[in-house]
Amino acid sequence: MIAPPLRGGRNWLVSEGPGNAHSHHWGSLLALNGVVTIPQRYAIDFVGLNARGHAIEISPEKIRDSANADWFGYDSDVLAVADGIVRDVRDGQPDGRPLNPHPEGNDLTARGLYGNFIVLEIAPGVFAHYAHLRPGSVRVRLGEHVHRGEVLAHLGDSGNSAAPHLHFHLSDKPVFEESEGLPFRFARFTNEGDAGEQVVLSRSALWTPHPVKYQEALPLDGTVIEFP
Numbered sequence: 001m002i003a004p005p006l007r008g009g010r011n012w013l014v015s016e017g018p019g020n021a022h023s024h025h026w027g028s029l030l031a032l033n034g035v036v037t038i039p040q041r042y043a044i045d046f047v048g049l050n051a052r053g054h055a056i057e058i059s060p061e062k063i064r065d066s067a068n069a070d071w072f073g074y075d076s077d078v079l080a081v082a083d084g085i086v087r088d089v090r091d092g093q094p095d096g097r098p099l100n101p102h103p104e105g106n107d108l109t110a111r112g113l114y115g116n117f118i119v120l121e122i123a124p125g126v127f128a129h130y131a132h133l134r135p136g137s138v139r140v141r142l143g144e145h146v147h148r149g150e151v152l153a154h155l156g157d158s159g160n161s162a163a164p165h166l167h168f169h170l171s172d173k174p175v176f177e178e179s180e181g182l183p184f185r186f187a188r189f190t191n192e193g194d195a196g197e198q199v200v201l202s203r204s205a206l207w208t209p210h211p212v213k214y215q216e217a218l219p220l221d222g223t224v225i226e227f228p
Contacts, residue, residue: 018183053195087121098157132156185217
């Protein structure tokens with residue numbers, strides 16, 4: 001059971017999340033040193049939305065020319081989901097350009113994938129991974145103790161990221177390689193309904209929320225949620 005990694009008062013799309021057997025998280029088996037693991041099995045990419053369910057208010061033909069600041073979730077506060085200790089951290093990597101190709105790398109580690117990131121140990125054998133943070137926004141240092149709800153950094157578009165979002169998951173190791181993803185639950189959130197790309201990336205699409213409050217639950221892929 002964990003607290004939100006992002007503030008309330010904004011809608012967040014659960015992208016490539018649990019329940020989608022074809023997501024790049026669930027399906028990314030990693031074979032290394034004779035061990036096969038799924039580090040991101042329960043990972044979520046949180047994409048910020050406005051009240052209309054849109055991630056950006058730019059016409060579709062101009063989205064590839066957008067700036068990170070045009071995306072509604074960009075630069076949002078990223079929060080500690082529990083009291084913990086910083087076990088790994090990096091800052092200084094540049095943001096990419098939204099929806100534009102990123103260089104392909106062969107480094108299947110946090111430093112090869114995450115861009116700017118923080119890894120917190122929140123319990124013995126339980127590590128919270130935050131990835132794609134905005135350069136210059138990381139506020140914590142290696143070995144530092146942090147408290148639940150504390151601002152750690154801001155949401156960005158660094159590393160292996162197609163657009164501004166927060167990649168979040170729990171695993172059993174402070175590293176990406178040879179780790180196994182762990183399930184988790186949020187104490188409370190409101191499920192506002194489902195939204196796909198045809199809504200999220202279209203400024204003309206109409207979307208009507210149908211809020212349902214959840215307790216002690218894991219949000220599923222394609223849902224739009226709001227934290228308290």
